[in-house]
Amino acid sequence: MTAERPRRRRFPWQVVAAVLVAALVYAVIVLLYAGGLRESSNSCVQVVQGDESDLVTVSLQPASVNAVNQRLEFQLTLFPPTSLLDPDGFTANQKISLLTFPVDGSSVLTFAEGEALGSSTQSDYAKGIVEEWPFDSYRADLTTFAFTGEGDDRIAVPTEVCLDNSVPGWQLQTSLVPSKDNSVTTAGGEVPLPTVEIVATRSASTVAFGILLLGLMAVIPVLVLFVAISAYNGRRKVEATLTSWIGAMLFAVIPLRNFLPGSPPVGSWIDYLVVLWVIVGLVTGLTIYILAWNRWGTRASPRDPAPAPAPAEPGSP
Structure with missing residues (x-):
């Protein structure tokens, strides 16, 4: 009679399934995070149409999305074309202004002739419901354009707005919303001024x-x-x-x-x-x-009764 061979212990399939699920979840999280890092890009919309050679670029560099206070904070920078710059490439050859509203800071950013171009830190109201986290989203409406001159001689120049999509944990998108109430005067006549809509949603990661x-x-x-x-x-x-x-x-x-x-x-x-x-x-x-x-639980053992006192000896006090 031959002895039975010991059975080989099989690896439980539940353990294999758990390891595969954990590896899959880990891979998805890593891919989403890596994809979010690569999605940093600029999106540009042109608010005042015109010749490309005269196009002024308004750069919006978001600093943070304050969901609790419903604020979009960003740095506003003006990049004019070479036709509005001195030969040195960083000072204006005539007065240039940038009107932006509604913002919490100064709505007009002006650079005088011969002045170096700079930037301004602003914040705008972003409508959203933070209690819907992590599916909350925020929308900010911004109207901006560059112009030369002042008063009745103010002429709007071709302007585009570029938003840098580089806020950690957020995805930002821009689009133009037509406006019937706002218009500007350009060299070719009066044209409608659309509103730039900025939508911030949390990244997939x-x-x-x-x-x-x-x-x-x-x-x-x-x-x-x-x-x-x-x-x-x-x-x-x-x-x-x-x-x-x-x-x-x-x-x-x-x-x-x-x-x-x-x-x-x-x-x-x-x-x-x-x-x-x-x-x-x-x-x-x-x-x-x-x-x-x-x-x-283990029951407590009953206490032993205290020993009775020994009787006193005769003649003891």
Whole structure:
């Protein structure tokens, strides 16, 4: 009779599936982040039509998107054509002005003849709802154009607006919105002045990071409830030290929530649909585990009765 060969232990397919899913999620996050780094580019729209040789470029370099205060902060720089520059290439050969509204700072940026061209830091109101994080978006309307002269002699020159899409964690897009109320006078007559619409949305990598972190946060109470219910039903031994682990998980929720990119304010939809129920699940798991400890924990041994005092000897005081 031949001895049976020992069976080879098969690797559980669940482990293989878990490793593949983790690798896939990791690859997606890395590709989204790398794609966001490569998407930095300039988008230009022409607000005042005209000859390309006379085109003035207004560069908008965004500094930040302040979602809580609904503000788009940017640096405004004017790049005139060679026809409006001295031979040195950095001073104006005549007075050039840039009108921009609505902004929180000065709406007119003026460079006198012979003055070096500079830039101005501005901020504009961006309409949006931060409580919709990470799917919130913000829209800012901006009207701007360059002109020469002043007063009745003011002549608008061909102007284009270029937005640099390089704010970390955000994607910015520009488009022109026709306006019936605004018009400017050019060398060829009066023309309508459209509004530049800037739309800021969170990048795909930021959205994926936030959703993944929320998903991991939702796994914590599931694990705690599994341990607590197993201990209460008697399938696993009750260990009092696990109450410290459950308590640590409970106090880790708020730091994890504050680690979300963009720091969504308290009261966002994630608090009502995720964070609140994570805390409820952890408190429920802690309660069940305390009941299991009270049910299956080692009972305290009864105290031995105190020995009776020895009788006093005769003749002793």
